[in-house]
Amino acid sequence: MTISTVDFDFVAREVKERSGLVLTPDKGYLLDTRLGPLARKDGFASVEEMLRTARVRRDERVLAAIVDALSTNETFFFRDKIPFESVREHIVPKLFAAKGKGARIRAWCAACSTGQEPYSLAMTFEEMRAAGQPIEAEIIATDLSDRVLEKCRAGLYSQFEVQRGLPITHLMKYFSKQGESWRVNDRLRAQIEFRRVNLLEQFNTLGMFDIVFCRNVLIYFDADAKKRTLERIAAQSHPHGFLLMGGAESTLGVTDAFQPTPDRRGLYARNAAWRKAA
């Protein structure tokens, strides 16, 4: 691939400004794999030509599509398993202890991508209800991209997607077949509200949360954006709230607004003593 430095720097700056994602030169391969299909679809001769058009003409539609393609993360149902175990075995018992058994739980999946994470959380809650737990929950799922939010709301997944991480018993219980795809049942879909949110912009209108999933997103942010975003998430978290991050991420050395939970990888508790700096 022969993308000029000017084009690369331009697209990297635009992507960072719009999504917070830091595109270092070693991520150059993303340009090829993610933008190749987009360039073909839009009738450009090459990724190079598409980037040049975006830069020279400042074509807003092309730019938005580029940012969208580069900032969408691959995901699957019950990714990493541990976060959902943490919800069941640690978070909910702690929340009930703090707020009273059966108290309403507000959860936020920030950067939910194609929706597998909020649906996995909804299934986790359903399984807990089936086991007799008094779960009353509200799930808000947000993403930067309108394209993935559309897919989230439709709740339609390919046969390939429903076989990665989803136990067959859950497929039987929560999905129905539609053509060659599988659709999440209405009951589960009704439990999630999908909204467009850019983590770099205001999100305090979402309200206060007990649980925030923000996994494998901040990993692409620079140190400053990471700290600011985490502290703004902390400001939207109740004092007894929890944050779940990806396996390779940590709040350590970034902010003390959250503290790691021993023996629970990726699980952080809101530091009740932390106050947002004025």
Added chain:
Amino acid sequence: MKQCLVVDDSRVIRKVARRILEELAFEIDEAADGQEALNRCKKSMPDAILLDWNMPVMNGIDFLRRLRNEPGGTIPIVVFCTTENDLEHISEAMLAGANEYVMKPFDGDIIQAKFMEVGLL
């Protein structure tokens, strides 16, 4: 090393499954139909069985019902692996005692995810 019996009438599928499962550190045995699989199991029960549905002589679902009635026949973890991809077939398989269900076409990621699901990995 855990043993996995791969039951499929297609030699190509058996070969693909063998390659994937050997990489996941399974010792592989193969059978081309349900009857052949049943004979193997009567001699020695494997830890896992990857099972096709439509096969000559004895199909997968009949094999599974017979297996679960054999002495020691509840030991193997059975993962169906078939082109049958509707809820009716899936329900029938699970009722007959299957532990997981893969819809073809499959790849290494799916086999790995499903085997993890049932605690084989």
